[in-house]
Each structure stands twice: as C-alpha cells, then as structure tokens.
Amino acid sequence: MGIAITNQMIEVSYDNAKKVYHKQIELGKALDAIVAATGMGRGSALAYVHDFSQMMQGNEYHRTMNTRATEYFLLNILNDYGKEYFVNALQAAKAHTEYYAKQGKGSLRAIEELVQRLS
Template sequence: MITASYLYAKKVFHKQIDRTSATNSLYSEVGMHQGSANDYIGVFCSMMEGNGYKRTINAEATRYYLENIKIDYGFNQVQIALEAVSQHTIYYGKLGRGNLRSIEKIVKEFKTQETVSM
C-alpha cells in the first residue's frame, strides 16, 4: 500500500490525476481505505512543498517517502521534505498525545546522512 500510495501521490502532485481518482484507485487496487489514501497523498504533497502537515502516516511510510523523494528528486528536495516532517513532529508533540519518536529518529538519521554526504 505504501508503494502504491507514493506512486499515486506523485501523480497527484504533478497534476497527472486528480486526488479523488487517486484515492479511489488506491482503494480498488490495493484496498487502502479512502481516508487513509487521502491522508498519505496529502502528506506527500506537504513534504514536496516543505509544509508541516497534521495527519500522521506511519514510520515505515515516512521512511519510504523520504528515501524515494531523495531518489526521485534529489538532495535539495529531500531537505525540503525533512523540514515538513520536522514541523509535523513538533505539531504532533504539542497536541499532548505524546511524541512521534520513531519518526523523529528517521528525521535525525536522514539529516545525519545528508551531513555526511556533503
């Protein structure tokens, strides 16, 4: 589901398909609930724009999205995506429901990798 959601999110971001069609396709093709599909697409778009987001995707999906943004779009774009994820973890932490430690760890790993790569 994560792989499919990433591929459809890219299409939505690049305006190759509308969001409703993408969420419906994710439901029919891989059984992803339409609400979740919509959230995953929204998170990808926020990552690409560097905007913090409010809906949470799991750590595995966060890692997959960041890895593939790096592969597909390069160093500068993954830096923008990392900023969005960082903003999200700060937002979530302020809600009083705990922190997203596993996602914070992923952000730290990516930032460390990027520092070493420079």
C-alpha cells in the same frame, strides 16, 4: 483500529501522490486507484497523498503516517527529486513531529529518530 498499512499500500500511495502532485491525475481518481489496488481506507489514502504534497513543499502536515511509510516517502523523494526536495521533506516530517507533540498526543519518537538519522 483500522487495517494495518502494508508496504503495497505505501508504494501505491506514493506513486499516486506523485501523479496528483504533477497534475497527471485528479485526486478523486487517485484515491479510487489506491483503494481499488490495495484495500487501503480512503481517509488514509487521502492523508498519504496530502502528506506527500506537504513534504515536497517543506510544510508541516497533520495526518500521521507510520514510520515505515515516512521513511519510504523520504527516501523516494530523495531518489526521484534530489536533495533540495529531500531537505524539504525532512523539514516537513520534523515539523509534523513538533506539531504532534504540541497537540499533547505524545511524541513520535521513531519518526523523530528517523529524521535525525537521515539529516
């Protein structure tokens, strides 16, 4: 099992994901920054940056984010971008839980409950 995802990793990933989304930094440089600042694995950093982009567009994402990170991303999207993008992000998180269940990997009950609570 890999390194546990810390609050710092979540926050730095979110900040860099925003920069990538707005084309203020290249993906590779953002991943380097996340890894250097937090020690997060590059694969996890890539997943979080990608998941942010999918959330902003309301698209299903396939790489799992922990519940704490999902909540942080959802609430900060609401704060930073408003209700329209928040609704997209909720839709993406819901689609992610459905995708995960369809893969036969079980359910993401905590994330399902989070989406329900924030809807």
